Amino acid sequence: MAVVLGRLKAFSGLAPFAVYAFVFLGLPVIAIVVGAFTDPATGEFTLGNIQVAASGIYLQGYVTSIELSIVTAVVPGIIGLVVAHVVQTSGSSALRRVVSTASGVFANFGGVQLAFLFIASLGSSGLVVGWLKALGFDPYDHGFSLYTFVGIAIVYMYFQIPLMILVITPALEGLKPAWREAADNLGASGWQYWRMVGGPVLVPSFLGSVLLLFGGAFSAYATTQALTSGSLAITPIQIGGFLNGNVLSGQENVGKALGLGMIVIIAVVMVFYSVLQRRASKWLR
Amino acid sequence: MVAVADVGVVVRPRVPRGPSTGSLTRWIVLLLVGAYFLIPLYAAAAFAMETPDGGVSADVFAGIPSQEGFADAFGLSVNLALVTIVITLALMIPTAVYVHLRLPRVQRLFEGITLLPIVIPPVVLIVGVLQVAPGSLKGTPYLLALEYAVLAMPFAYRSLDSGLRALSLKTLVEASTSLGGGWFTTLFRVLLPNLRSAVLSATILTIALVLGEYTMASLDQYETFPVWMVVFSQDDAHVSVAVSLLSLVVVWLLLLGISLIDRRRGRTTTGEP
Missing domain, CATH: 1.10.3720.10 (MetI-like)
Structure with a gap:
C-alpha cells in the first residue's frame, strides 16, 4: 500500500503536464474521432461521414495529397542523399559546416514566407520566368504554372532537401571507412561496395528519412494555401474549406472524418518509420 | 613477407574513391543545388526593390x-x-x-x-x-x-x-x-x-x-x-x-x-x- 502511494506521489509531479496535454491536445483529437462518427443532424452514430470522406472529390483529395507527398519525399530524398554524400566525402570541414548550418536553417522554413519567395521567382511575373522569357522560352506557354501540382512540388523541395541532408548525414557518417577498405582489399569495385555493403546498411535510414519527409509534406497547409488560394484540392486544403464555411448541410462532420483519415495515415507512416529506425540503429553506433 | 603484404593492402584504399565522386561531379552537384537555394532569395530581393519606373530602391523595406x-x-x-x-x-x-x-x-x-x-x-x-x-x-x-x-x-x-x-x-x-x-x-x-x-x-x-x-x-x-x-x-x-x-x-x-x-x-x- 505504501509503495503504491509512493508511486502515485511520484507520478503526481507529472500532473500539470499531463493535464495540459490532455486538455489542449487530447480533447481536440477525441472531438475529431467522435465527430467523424456522428451524424450532425441527429447526433447518432453513423459511418456516413467516413463514406463521404472516402469517395468522390475527397478520395481524389487524398490521392492528390499522397501523390504530392510521395513526389516531394522521394525526389528531395534522393537529391538530399547525393548532396550529403558529396559533402561528406569532400574532405572539407568548412564545406561540411556551411552545409549543415544552412540545412538547419532552411529546413525550418516553410509557410507563407516561402510562398512569396517563389512568387517572386517563378510566379507569372517572377524574375526567373523573366530570364527565361528573355531567352525566348515562356514556361507559362508550355504548361508550367507555379500554382499547380508541379509548382507546389518545386516549392516543397526548398525545405525537404535540407531536412533530408540533416537526417541522412548521421547515417552516412556511420558507414565505417574500415568497411570500404575491407571491400577494396577483397577486390570489390565501387559499385559492388555500394550494392553489397554500403547500400544495404543505408537502406533502412534512407527509407526512414523519406517517410519523415512524406509526413511533413502530407500535413503541410500554409504554403499551398498561400500559393493557390485553395485551388489545388489536397486534403489539408479541403479540411480548411470546412472551417471556412463551404459546407453542404448534413456534411458538417465530413471535415472531421477527413482529419481522422490524415491522422491514421501519418500514424501508419510513423510506425513504419520507427521500425526502420530500429533497423538502422543496428549498424549506426 | 607477410608484414610487407599487409602494409601494401592497408595503403591501397587511401587513393581517391573512384570516379563516382570525382571533384567535377561534386562541384556540378553543389552548384546546381546552391543555385536552387540562392536564386529565390535573390529574386525576392530584386522583386521587392523594383520600382514602377524600372529602377531599384530599398525604400520598400523602410516603408x-x-x-x-x-x-x-x-x-x-x-x-x-x-x-x-x-x-x-x-x-x-x-x-x-x-x-x-x-x-x-x-x-x-x-x-x-x-x-x-x-x-x-x-x-x-x-x-x-x-x-x-x-x-x-x-x-x-x-x-x-x-x-x-x-x-x-x-x-x-x-x-x-x-x-x-x-x-x-x-x-x-x-x-x-x-x-x-x-x-x-x-x-x-x-x-x-x-x-x-x-x-x-x-x-x-x-x-x-x-x-x-x-x-x-x-x-x-x-x-x-x-x-x-x-x-x-x-x-x-x-x-x-x-x-x-x-x-x-x-x-x-x-x-x-x-x-x-x-x-x-x-x-x-x-x-x-
Missing part, C-alpha cells in the same frame, strides 16, 4: 512599419509569442527535470507524448480545438497561444532533454539540497543557470514557430503577422515579398544564433563522460 495593419498584426504575433514562451517554459522545464530526476523509467513515454503533435497536422488540430473550446476562449486570440505551446512541445522537449543529459543532474540536486536548498531554490538558482543555452534555444525555436504560423491563425480568423502578409499581398505583392524576406532574415539570424550556441555547448560538454 514596412507604416503599412496598413502591419503594426497590429505584428504586435499580436509578438504577444502570442511571449505568452507561448511563458507557457512552454513553465510547463516543460519542471516536468523535464522531474522526469529525468525522479521517473527515468517514464522518459520514453514522456518523450512519446511530446512527439504526438507531429502526428496531428495543425489543420486537423484546429478543427478539434474549435469544436471543444468554450465561446469565451474562442473569442480571444490567446487560444492560439495555448495551442502553439502544444505545437512547440516536440522541439522544446528535445532542447531541454539534450541540455539535461549534459548535466550531472543528480549531483547538482544533491549538492543543492544538502546545502539546504528547497525545490524552488534548486530549480531557479542551480538548474536554470546550467540550462541557459537549452532554454534559450527552446525559446528561439518557439519564436520562429509563432511568427511563422499561418494555418491555425488563419482558420481561427485572427490576423497575425503571416495572415496579414497574405491578406496584404492582394494590395501590393512587392511589400509582401519584402516583408517575407525581412522576416526570413530575422528568423535565420535567430536560428544561426542557436547553432552557434549548440556548437559552444558541444565544445564545453565533450570532456564529460
